[in-house]
Amino acid sequence: MTTATLTPLVLVAELTHRCPLHCVYCSNPIVLTKRDAEMPTETWVRIFEEAAAAGVLQADLTGGEPLTRADIVQLVRAGREVGLYMSLISSGLPLNEAKLEALVEAGLDHFQLSFQGANAQTALEISNTTSHAHKLRVLDWLKKWHVGVTLNFVIHRQNVPELGRMLALVEEHQPSKVEFASVQYYGWGFANRGALLPTRKQLDHCVETLKAAENKMRGKTRIVFVVPDYYAKYPKPCVGGWGRKLILVSPEGTALPCHAASVIPGLRFENVKEKSLHEIWENSTAFRRFRGEDWMQEPCKSCERRHQDFGGCRCQAFLLAGDASSTDPVCSLAPTRHRVDAILGATNQRPPGPWEKPNYLYRRSPA
């Protein structure tokens, strides 16, 4: 396969790892970047220019909480000026009406607002921060502006019973899109998996409820449900395939093919402070490592689905099978699928309910 025609389409800009929330499933790595190692405004502006020149269409400004950056309005403007579709992935917590107005005026295209549950107590337990009431205020402010709005409810064992109330919120506010994103198990989520992995019964309930909601809300709100990988029959094409669509830049400038890639041992990641984004995309050994098919083992190597799912998730293969180049263990064809089934077996023997008192490992905030 030729890789010369691949261009990055999405830049995930992890502007900071600072965050007022401490969510137990945060997608940030366990080792967080400290504030004094964060890159300055001018470096990010250069990265946006390089990204647009390399073919990137969309930039997701995320973190941590991207609004903790004092230069966030400036960064949105800089990205929009070079033609990028600018999304802000935020808890909404450090936002006020004036800041929102400034962001929209600077060219913000899309605001993705995260929710930890449908009520304040669940949100507090998951994020260890009082945030729910403020998020509802942000939702009201967003309606005043011509900006895309996605609500993101992170779904897991502890908040499935609130699904109906989450949908009531959606019906009340009618955002253009809502994602019910099941927790996936990397980093902090992996550490808290026992408390977060839903039962089969819970998953079936979600599928059924959200299917009905999708029909009901058609034309008003687009509803997307992301199932937990562990329950899937075939793996997802993780980040659209390694080094095929997405490039992530961490707060200190490390360029990664996905959020969790730093867990994989033996990969050497390059820094955008030393090389251009384009050069890293094309030539970095880490981006080339799992690009294409040469690295694949059986059953992927001869599988007819390999062009659809690219062997699944490399980080999951490392975390569950101990080998990043093996078939994603969630695949029903994987030789290590029994490990996932054992985890699900244990999960489904424990009925979820209010008697569960999870002993969470909360995501810390970097110094």
Next chain:
Amino acid sequence: MRPELSSIPRLAPGVRLNDKNAKSRILLMPESALQLNGPSFEIVQLCDGKHTIQQIAEKLHVLYNKAEPQRITEDLLGYLVLLHNQRAIDF
């Protein structure tokens, strides 16, 4: 929902045509992008909050004058419903 011919489609909040780099026939949306091939590009350009569906259909009848006008209008309505369900346009 099937729109009336008098409805005026416009791009939904958070949806816009790519305006800066070479791949200009792309509709950008929250976490997705649609490649606009053939007449879909002309249609999306006319979803500007100024033209009724009837007016868009008439422009397409001129642009694609070898095709049956009624068929073009039907296809147009089908495509607009698709865009509406993807939350790309509002009526």
